[in-house]
Amino acid sequence: xxxxxxxxxxxVSIRRIAAELGIARNTxxxxxxxxGVPTPKPRRKRGSCxxxxxxxVDERVAAGVTNCVVxxxxxxxxxxxxxxxxxxxxxxxxxxxxxxxATVRFETEPGAQAQVDFGQCxxxxxxxxxxxxxxxxxxxxxxxAIYVEFVARADEAxxxxxxxxxxxxxxxxxxxxxxxxxxxxxxxxxSNGEPVWQRSFLDFCRRLGFxxxxxxxxxxxxxxxxxxxxxxxxxxxxxxxxxxxLLDLTVQAQGWVRTVADVRIxxxxxxxxxxxxxxxxxALQPLPAAATVAPLLREVRQVGRDGFVRWExxxxxxxxxxxxxxxxxxxxxxxxxxxxxLPGQWDGLPLGDARPPREPLAxxxxxxxxxxxxxxxxxxxxxxxx
Numbered sequence: 001x002x003x004x005x006x007x008x009x010x011x012v013s014i015r016r017i018a019a020e021l022g023i024a025r026n027t028x029x030x031x032x033x034x035x036g037v038p039t040p041k042p043r044r045k046r047g048s049c050x051x052x053x054x055x056x057v058d059e060r061v062a063a064g065v066t067n068c069v070v071x072x073x074x075x076x077x078x079x080x081x082x083x084x085x086x087x088x089x090x091x092x093x094x095x096x097x098x099x100x101x102a103t104v105r106f107e108t109e110p111g112a113q114a115q116v117d118f119g120q121c122x123x124x125x126x127x128x129x130x131x132x133x134x135x136x137x138x139x140x141x142x143x144x145a146i147y148v149e150f151v152a153r154a155d156e157a158x159x160x161x162x163x164x165x166x167x168x169x170x171x172x173x174x175x176x177x178x179x180x181x182x183x184x185x186x187x188x189x190x191s192n193g194e195p196v197w198q199r200s201f202l203d204f205c206r207r208l209g210f211x212x213x214x215x216x217x218x219x220x221x222x223x224x225x226x227x228x229x230x231x232x233x234x235x236x237x238x239x240x241x242x243x244x245x246l247l248d249l250t251v252q253a254q255g256w257v258r259t260v261a262d263v264r265i266x267x268x269x270x271x272x273x274x275x276x277x278x279x280x281x282x283a284l285q286p287l288p289a290a291a292t293v294a295p296l297l298r299e300v301r302q303v304g305r306d307g308f309v310r311w312e313x314x315x316x317x318x319x320x321x322x323x324x325x326x327x328x329x330x331x332x333x334x335x336x337x338x339x340x341x342l343p344g345q346w347d348g349l350p351l352g353d354a355r356p357p358r359e360p361l362a363x364x365x366x367x368x369x370x371x372x373x374x375x376x377x378x379x380x381x382x383x384x385x386x
Contacts, residue, residue, distance in 0.1 A: 004031055049082040050090055057090065065239045066095045074240055111283025113141040113213075114174040115226035116163070118154045118182075121238050133246060135233055135253075136162040139225045140170060141178075143276035144266050146229050148237075148253040150246050159184045160204050164293055167208070169254075170277065172284025176211045178223045186214060207292050209285055232261065 007017045014032075018025040050057075053075050060071060068088045072080075075087070115138070122132045134154045138147045147166035151158050167173045179185045186195040195214060205212050215223055237256045243249035262274035269276065308315040 004028060008032060048086070050080070050086055053078065053080050054090070057087070058094070060239075061091060061094050065235075066091060067235045067239070070236055070239050108141045109283070110142045110280040111172070111174055111285070113176050113178060114166075115139050115141060115178045115223040115229075117180065117223065117226045117230060118159075119230035119234065121150075121234060133249070134158075135230065136166075137226055137229045137233060138163070138166040138170075138177075139229045140174065140277065140280055141225055143280040144225065144269060144273040145170065145277035145280070146232075146257055146261050146273065148229075148233055148250070148257055150249045150253060152246060154184070156184055156198065156200055160201070163204070163208075167287060170284060171281045172286060173208055173210050174284060176213050177205075178213045178215065178226075180215045180223065185212060204293070208288055236260070 004017060004021060007020065012020075014025050014028050017028050021028075056075070056078065057071060060074070065071065068084065068091055071091065072084055072087055080087075117137055119135045119137060120132050121135055122130055125131045134151050136147075136149045136151060136159070139145070147169050149162050149165060151162065163177075183198070185198055185201055187198055188196045190196055197212070201212070233253070237253055237260075241249060241252060243252060258274075262277070263272050265271065266273055303318055307319065308317055
């Protein structure tokens with residue numbers, strides 16, 4: 001305001017001073033009347049719109065949820081109307097620093113490769129116990145398109161079914177699939193270091209026309225795309241998942257793939273995985289007829305003595321004569337504890353005995369030698385026992 005005082009000292013009017021300096025006349029008067037240089041009053045600090053949600057954010061960060069996309073989605077449901085930038089500025093200094101391991105990235109051609117793995121997701125059940133579910137993830141290496149399915153078991157039959165579901169979702173089959181050294185894929189290595197493949201898995205590969213490849217032992221980052229895919233599911237989808245059962249959970253996960261994972265710009269390719277999938281789909285091998293893979297997608301179960309097969313909480317009736325045998329096909333239950341009774345299931349079952357009838361044993365009496373004894377011998381034995 002030095003110029004203001006110079007103009008005033010030259011006898012310039014308040015109106016002209018205000019016009020020349022571009023300020024209000026009352027402001028000029030305030031400066032001229034003040035004993036010293038006026039200073040603005042401190043402004044009252046406005047409360048951050050994030051402040052009411054800070055305890056919740058602190059709790060989630062302490063639990064390991066530091067992905068701001070997830071946190072913003074949760075806070076929106078709680079009424080937060082602030083910006084993403086405000087949230088990230090709050091979370092950033094509260095994150096634990098981490099140093100990502102260095103790795104060499106190899107690019108593939110469209111349709112050349114998919115990477116496959118299982119992951120585990122844990123949650124607190126209503127009874128206070130900690131439970132876990134398995135998540136199957138397949139990523140097409142060129143497009144980065146992802147398939148996600150949650151399952152109760154990571155066994156061979158489930159593994160093959162998930163493959164088939166993923167191939168159907170992608171609209172074709174890649175030429176190779178990359179795995180770690182899981183027993184679902186490779187049982188051992190021979191004296192030359194060659195893999196000893198799991199037989200049903202290898203049969204599945206041959207029927208569908210793709211070649212299995214293995215990572216280097218103890219080098220899971222060889223299949224870094226699917227490893228990152230599993231991390232993405234755990235960090236971006238799983239923290240906000242609320243589900244009734246595994247089918248509901250899988251439907252939610254696949255909705256997340258369609259609306260989030262496959263439509264965002266990928267950090268490496270600079271393109272959307274869903275759009276690249278449209279290009280890669282033309283390079284995938286066609287799906288085989290359903291009859292080609294159907295025998296490998298059945299899950300074998302043993303029939304109980306009551307003529308029922310138990311699978312995922314439901315009971316499936318079969319003819320009672322199959323008790324103790326292995327069976328594979330039945331219409332699937334639609335709710336827990338459902339019980340399917342097969343028409344004629346117990347036809348011919350003898351009343352009062354659930355066991356199949358047995359043929360009597362034939363004894364050739366002529367071949368059995370019996371010692372002839374007097375009845376007095378038995379009377380003497382009875383007398384000794386009294």
